[in-house]
Amino acid sequence: MLPSDLERVPISALNQYLFCPRRCALMHVEGIFIENEHTILGSLLHDHSDEPGYETDEGVTVLRALPLFSDRYGLTGKADIVELGGGTPLPVEYKKGKKRHFENDDVQLCAQALCLEEMFGTGVPEGCIYHAASKRRRQVLFTAELRAETLSAIEAVRSLLQAGKVPPAILMPRCDGCSLRPVCMPELTGSAPSEAWRQSQRDLWKA
Numbered sequence: 216m217l218p219s220d221l222e223r224v225p226i227s228a229l230n231q232y233l234f235c236p237r238r239c240a241l242m243h244v245e246g247i248f249i250e251n252e253h254t255i256l257g258s259l260l261h262d263h264s265d266e267p268g269y270e271t272d273e274g275v276t277v278l279r280a281l282p283l284f285s286d287r288y289g290l291t292g293k294a295d296i297v298e299l300g301g302g303t304p305l306p307v308e309y310k311k312g313k314k315r316h317f318e319n320d321d322v323q324l325c326a327q328a329l330c331l332e333e334m335f336g337t338g339v340p341e342g343c344i345y346h347a348a349s350k351r352r353r354q355v356l357f358t359a360e361l362r363a364e365t366l367s368a369i370e371a372v373r374s375l376l377q378a379g380k381v382p383p384a385i386l387m388p389r390c391d392g393c394s395l396r397p398v399c400m401p402e403l404t405g406s407a408p409s410e411a412w413r414q415s416q417r418d419l420w421k422a
């Protein structure tokens with residue numbers, strides 16, 4: 216199969232998948248989306264960066280809402296901000312919350328870098344995540360480990376989309392902040408998480 220024949224994976228689906236595979240499938244297989252305060256705050260934060268355009272300041276060109284693609288990895292999406300200074304693209308992703316221990320935001324940013332490397336024909340060694348809660352930028356290095364984790368997530372999401380099935384619910388603490396809880400109903404449909412699952416989630420999501 217040629218790379219361009221791969222089913223395109225939306226970059227945003229990587230973040231959803233790492234948050235919860237069922238949420239990813241409900242959104243990208245069933246087409247369900249429900250707003251809650253977290254998604255609305257996230258949308259408001261993206262308002263400015265969602266307007267396509269560019270500006271140049273002190274030798275750095277800032278591209279907003281840049282469409283992204285990768286034929287090699289079968290990706291499609293959009294970058295909030297890409298800064299072009301010295302010829303190397305620097306992707307910047309806006310997030311409303313603080314950094315979490317689990318690197319789902321970093322995987323999303325790394326996927327953007329894979330696209331930019333293909334689109335610009337140059338290496339993209341790092342990016343930034345702007346955390347609105349702290350009003351600070353956090354540097355993210357695209358290490359071999361993060362790149363491998365990102366490729367693994369891309370394949371997992373592609374398999375999920377191609378299977379076209381919604382995984383069963385597992386009731387977990389993060390369900391409290393999930394906008395899809397009213398349709399997911401993990402209390403009714405979910406299986407009780409094993410202790411191993413609970414421990415893995417504690418490890419992944421500790422602040």
Ligand code: SF4
Binds near residue numbers: 385387389390
């Ligand atoms: S409510 Fe919980 S199990 Fe259901 S989609 Fe959201 S995070 Fe996943």
